[in-house]
Amino acid sequence: MFSKEEAQRLKKEFWTAFAASNSRKWILYNTKIKDVTFKFYVDNKKAQVLLDIEPKNDKNRIVYYEKVESLKDLLLENHLPDAIFEREFHLSTGKVISRVWVEKTGLSMNNKEHWPEIFEFFSEKMEAFEYFFFEHEEYIKDLEINT
Template sequence: MYSREETQELKRAFWIEFAEKYPRKWLLYNTKIKDFTFKFFIDNKKAQVSIDIEPKDDAKRIAYFEKLESLKNSIDEEYLKDLVYEKNYYLENGKAISRIWVEKSGVSISNKSYWDEIFDFFNDKMNALELFYEQYDEYIKDI
């Protein structure tokens, strides 16, 4: 087990190395839709790239989710297969959000031998999601 400080340093080193391997500005929070974000996630079991839809207004959250769901065939054929669509995804704090994500299991931030594999996964999947969003953002925003 790592101490808290060692864990923080490991995470910092991971993200610095990722930024050095793929030096670009990611879309992430800059979608121009409030509470509609692209996220990277890594722990000791899996890596994920996701779109999180978190408006406080459930009707708005569901409307954005359904817009994305309506584009599922286009996303699968043109950008990214194997996405998981979950209209009601519950965070650890109990908050319901909508999430669309792709996951790579069997990798760990604690094992540096996986880092290049994770970096490539993050780059490939997030790039595909961003290209999709760039193509369909006006349609998605129009709720």
Template sequence: TKIKDFSFKFYADKKKAEVSLDIEMKDEVFRDAYYNKIWSLEDILKDFIGDFHKEEFYTLENGKVISRIWVEKEGISVFNKNTWREAFEFFVEKMDGFERFYYEYEDFIKDV
């Protein structure tokens, strides 16, 4: 994204897979501004990635508070080879949607 602490991420564990947009700025004013920019495009984002979850104050395992927008797919395990293809297809589809959304609205998002 070329925006510091504003990144797309993949995550998988023994129960699910996730693709997220993590807004991790330490300065709450900037984190809030970027989150609200994305949130103002909610309906458009939904067109790109489908239904999603959002949390303005998401707490990571290490205690750090970030803003996160993500999609997830249950029933996928990194320990089960039978679900790897499904996980890969999910990652490709959702990351592509996030990236297309970002590139389409990049100038608007970056104007903070």
């Protein structure tokens, strides 16, 4: 078990090493759709690449999610065959968002031997997510186009 300071140091070291291993600039929060973001997540059990859809206006959240969901077959067949879709994902804060993600279990940020595998997973899956997003960006962004 790590102290709070050790855990923070390890977390900072992990993200610094990831940035150093991959010079690519990810879109993450720069999707140009308010409150629609790509994220990396890792803990002591799994690594995930996430597309979080969390506009404060629930109607917009559902429309954006349904647009992505309408492209589900394309995402699964051409980019991320293991993607998971959840219309109502409950965060630990109680907030409800929509989420599409991929994950790899059995990996721990606390184990430096896992880092190369996590970095490879992050890079491969985020690249596939971004490619999918760029292919369908105009459709996803436009709230006037029905699903």
